[in-house]
Amino acid sequence: MTDDDQQLRVSKIRNGTVIDHITGGQALNVLAILGIDGTSGDSVSVAMNMPSDRLGKKDIVKVEGKELSQNEVDVLSLIAPAASINIVRDFEVVEKARVERPSMVEGVLECPNHNCISTEDEPVKSRFAVVDDGVRCEYCETIIRDNLPAHILAE
Amino acid sequence: MRHDHIISAKQLSRADIEAVLDHAADIAADPGAYADRHADTLLGLLFFEPSTRTKMSFTTAMKRLGGDIVDMGSVESSSVKKGESLADTVRVVEGYADALVLRHPMEGSSKMASEFVDVPLVNAGDGAGQHPTQTLLDLYTIRENAGFDDLTIGIMGDLKYGRTVHSLAHALTNVDAHQHFISPESLQLPRSVRYDLHQEGAEVREHTELDEVLPELDVLYVTRIQRERFPDESEYRAVAGQYQIDSETLEAAKDDLTVMHPLPRVDEIAHDIDDTDYATYFEQAHNGVPVRMALLDMLLEANE
């Protein structure tokens, strides 16, 4: 079975994004990063633990009516470093890109240190440098290694 | 020095450190020569938590350079109490002063504040984060007493929350130092500091007992273990007692050991050490003035 066949298992979308090659089991975290909980009414398809030559097991997420921002792609890359992003317009893939590990993510994660100035009501965005095996707050220097999705900023 | 703001000991290279310490030594040798150097200069003091000594030290340094200070006063009486953001406060005070000194209880506060001002900003302590001017005066004292070559230093006490320790440990990666950390297990170095030391390839060892390492040390840097870090009094007593030193403890030390402490101390260094040649903590505190004069002079010069 080819990757294309697998993609057909979940319905085709007209306009939106297909995120393929997500690390197996991470699809729900990807949805959390994108702030997608199904309440907007747009259709969302998720396939989990599909066989993959490259990853062993992979997840696929298809989101109707949404194109990802660079910030979202950056955080996505931290939990699904092999992911590919396909932008679909009128049923055609018009752009295909691999995610890249950024050097910095801004305004998407909340610092777990409650004594960090970035958690206060100040006119700055949270900012994390991407380090070897996690991310590090640019203000208080706290390092987050595990469970990044738990630290995604509430909108 | 090319830095506009002094936020973290991490930004200071060996050359930066040497430049500040050399300048401080010149100033200490002839303070009168610098008496009019920054006449008409105003230093803005923003102390969001009480720290009489650090504030006095900066005040003295600025006045000895011929300048003066403007002081926000206590937090209770200022607009901060009314909910003004730190970013707004520093933007307002920037209009009054030529440089700012910030002490704030939250980590990262100086870093954030520096993003909103054009005048030089000096971090005078941000929560459990950094305290770079303390580090510079510590380094000055270490260089004067033990030198920077093949230095063996023990840092003892609360290593988890002690910002002076975090700053110093990082700065010492710039010199030829063997660092030994002595603390209760619950107060060991935090992950982010270990990460930095590891990245810098620093030679670091950790101990729970001072006597494991005391005979090797050139410098013993003692910090206070705070009662409020422990859930109950008895647990605090059990731990704190193990990290107190007196002249008997030091019988196992080298004759030329230098004992340092960022002060204030409570009972971690017994008074019977004060009159010995080991005691260097008051000299260390006095060094704060020439070191801060040197730093302010260099920042203000670079900004003119």
Ligand SMILES: [Zn+2]
């Ligand atoms: Zn933080």
